[in-house]
Amino acid sequence: xxxDGLLGPFADFEFMRRALAGCLALALGATPVGVxxxxxxxxxxGDAMAHAILPGAALGYLAFGLSLGAMTVGGIxxxxxxxxxxxxxxxxxxxxxxxxxxxxxxxxxxxxVMIVSxxxxxxxxxxxxxxxxxxxDDASLLLISTITTVTLVALALLYRPLVLECFDAAxxxxxxxxxxxxxxxxxxxxxxxxxxxxxxxxxxxxxxxMILPSAAARLWVKRLxxxxxxxxxxxxxxxxxxxxxxxxxxxPAGPAIILVTGIIYVLSLILAPGGMIGARLDRRPHxxx
Amino acid sequence: MNARExxxxxxxxxxxxxxxxxxxxxxxxxxxxxxxxxxGPNGAGKSTLFKALTGELPPLQGQFRVHAGKGxxxxxxxxxxxxxxxxxxxxxxxxxxxxREIGAFRGLKRSQAERVRAALAAVGLSGFEARQIxxxxxxxxxxxxxxxxMLQDANLLxxxxxxxxxxxxxxxxxxxxxxxxxxxxxxxxxxxHDLTLVQRHFPECLLLARECLGxxxxxxxxxxxxxxxxxxxxxxxxxxxxxxxxxxxxAA
Numbered sequence: 001x002x003x004d005g006l007l008g009p010f011a012d013f014e015f016m017r018r019a020l021a022g023c024l025a026l027a028l029g030a031t032p033v034g035v036x037x038x039x040x041x042x043x044x045x046g047d048a049m050a051h052a053i054l055p056g057a058a059l060g061y062l063a064f065g066l067s068l069g070a071m072t073v074g075g076i077x078x079x080x081x082x083x084x085x086x087x088x089x090x091x092x093x094x095x096x097x098x099x100x101x102x103x104x105x106x107x108x109x110x111x112x113v114m115i116v117s118x119x120x121x122x123x124x125x126x127x128x129x130x131x132x133x134x135x136x137d138d139a140s141l142l143l144i145s146t147i148t149t150v151t152l153v154a155l156a157l158l159y160r161p162l163v164l165e166c167f168d169a170a171x172x173x174x175x176x177x178x179x180x181x182x183x184x185x186x187x188x189x190x191x192x193x194x195x196x197x198x199x200x201x202x203x204x205x206x207x208x209x210m211i212l213p214s215a216a217a218r219l220w221v222k223r224l225x226x227x228x229x230x231x232x233x234x235x236x237x238x239x240x241x242x243x244x245x246x247x248x249x250x251x252p253a254g255p256a257i258i259l260v261t262g263i264i265y266v267l268s269l270i271l272a273p274g275g276m277i278g279a280r281l282d283r284r285p286h287x288x289x
Numbered sequence: 290m291n292a293r294e295x296x297x298x299x300x301x302x303x304x305x306x307x308x309x310x311x312x313x314x315x316x317x318x319x320x321x322x323x324x325x326x327x328x329g330p331n332g333a334g335k336s337t338l339f340k341a342l343t344g345e346l347p348p349l350q351g352q353f354r355v356h357a358g359k360g361x362x363x364x365x366x367x368x369x370x371x372x373x374x375x376x377x378x379x380x381x382x383x384x385x386x387x388x389r390e391i392g393a394f395r396g397l398k399r400s401q402a403e404r405v406r407a408a409l410a411a412v413g414l415s416g417f418e419a420r421q422i423x424x425x426x427x428x429x430x431x432x433x434x435x436x437x438x439m440l441q442d443a444n445l446l447x448x449x450x451x452x453x454x455x456x457x458x459x460x461x462x463x464x465x466x467x468x469x470x471x472x473x474x475x476x477x478x479x480x481x482h483d484l485t486l487v488q489r490h491f492p493e494c495l496l497l498a499r500e501c502l503g504x505x506x507x508x509x510x511x512x513x514x515x516x517x518x519x520x521x522x523x524x525x526x527x528x529x530x531x532x533x534x535x536x537x538x539x540a541a
Contacts, residue, residue, distance in 0.1 A: 164385060166372065
C-alpha cells in the first residue's frame with residue numbers, strides 16, 4: 001500500500017518518470033553549484049541572476065514561440081551578459097559586485113516586464129516563471145542532463161581553484177592566473193544551471209533547488225565533500241517528495257519540490273549540529289584539551 | 290650595491306590612490322638574501338608597497354624590477370582577507386602552498402604530503418591536520434599561513450605585519466622560522482611595528498613615511514630623530530596638494 005503510493009506514480013506514468021529524471025539531473029548539477037554560491041555568500045546573487053534570465057527567455061519566447069532552443073539561448077545570453085557586465089563593472093570601477101549586479105538585474109527585469117506587457121500574453125509566460133517539471137519533453141530533458149554533465153565536468157576541473165577562490169582569493173591571485181577563470185567559469189555554471197532549473201521549476205524557483213539543500217547540508221556537516229554529497233541527496237529526496245505530493249494532493253509540482261526542501265531546511269535549522277538548538281542538544285561532556 | 294645583482298630594484302617608484310602618493314619617489318635596491326624590516330607609521334605606504342610588488346596596484350610613476358628567479362614571490366597579506374568560515378581543513382589549506390608544483394589538477398604525492406606534515410610540524414601545528422581552519426585561534430592560523438608560505442619555496446618573501454595580535458611565544462617561534470629562511474638565503478621583507486624586535490633580528494631596515502627616510506643597517510636607520518620625522522610626515526595629508534614636479538635627478 002505504502003509502496004504503491006511511493007512507487008506507483010512513477011511506475012504508472014511516464015511523465016512522472018521524466019520529472020524524476022529531471023529532478024535527479026538538477027540535484028546532481030544545480031545543487032553543487034548552489035553549495036559554492038552559499039559558501040561564497042552569493043546566495044542572493046543567485047536569486048538576482050535568476051531574475052536576470054527572465055527577459056532573455058521572454059524575448060526568445062516572443063520571437064520564436066514556445067521554442068526550447070530560443071528560450072534557452074535567450075536565457076543564457078541574458079544571464080551571461082548581466083553576470084559579465086556586473087563582474088566587469090566591479091573590477092574596473094569603485095562599485096562593489098553586489099551593487100553593480102543589482103543595477104544590471106533591475107534593468108534586466110524591467111526590460112523583461114516591458115517585453116511581456118508589450119505582447120500581453122502573460123499566461124504563456126507562466127511556463128517561464130513557474131516551470132513545468134511534469135511536462136518535460138525529450139528535448140528539455142536532454143538539455144537539463146547535458147547542462148548537468150557539463151557542470152559536473154567543469155566543477156571537477158575547477159574544484160581546486162574554485163575552493164581557493166572562495167576562501168583565500170588573494171592567495172590564489174598570488175600563485176596562479178586561475179582566479180578569473182575560477183570566478184567567471186563559476187558564473188557561467190550558475191547561469192547554465194539557472195537556465196536548466198527554469199525549464200523544470202521556473203526562473204523564480206530555480207534558485208531554491210540550489211540554495212535550500214546547500215543551506216540544510218551546511219548545518220549538518222563540516223567538510224566540503226560531505227556537504228556537496230549531502231546537498232545532492234537532500235535535493236533529490238526533495239524532488240521525489242515534491243513530485244509525490246504534487247501527484248497525490250494535486251498541487252503544482254515546482255512549488256511542492258521547493259517547499260519540501262524548505263521543510264528539510266527548517267528541520268535542519270532546528271535539529272542539526274549547526275542549527276539553532278542542535279548545538280545545545282549535545283549533552284556529551286567536554287574533553288580535557 | 291651593484292644594481293644587476295639586486296633581487297628587487299625600486300626605481301623612483303611612486304604609488305598611491307587618486308593621484309595622492311602613498312609611497313613617494315622611492316628608490317632602493319635589495320640584495321639577494323637580505324633580511325629587511327620595513328618600518329613606519331600607519332599610512333606610511335608599507336602595505337601599498339607590497340600591493341605594487343605583487344602586481345595588485347599599478348605605479349603612478351617609476352618602476353620596479355623583481356629578479357626572484359624560479360621560486361618567485363610569496364606574499365603574506367594582513368590577516369583579514371582569509372574567509373575562516375569556509376569548510377576546509379588545515380592540511381588542505383597548508384598544502385595549497387605547493388600550488389606551483391601541483392597546480393589545479395595534480396594530487397599530492399606521498400613525498401609532498403610528507404612535506405606538508407613537516408611544514409605543519411615546523412610551525413608547531415602537528416596534530417591539527419584534520420581540524421577546520423575556522424576552529425583555529427588567530428595565532429594558530431598565522432602559524433598555518435607560515436607553513437603554507439614555507440611550502441611555496443619562494444626566493445622573495447613579503448610579510449605584511451605578520452605579528453599583529455600574536456602572542457609572544459608564537460612571535461618567537463615565527464621569528465625563528467624567518468631567521469631560518471634567511472639562513473637558507475631567501476630574501477625577506479617584513480612590515481613590522483615592534484622596533485625592539487626589528488633591532489634584535491633584522492640587519493637592515495627601510496624607514497618609510499611616504500618618503501623613504503632611510504635604508505641601511507638597522508642601527509643607523511632607527512634613530513630617534515628619524516623616527517620623529519617619520520611620525521610627523523605620515524600624518525600630513527593635503528587634499529588640495531599641487532602636482533608634484535620633483536625632477537628625476539633630484540629624486541635619486
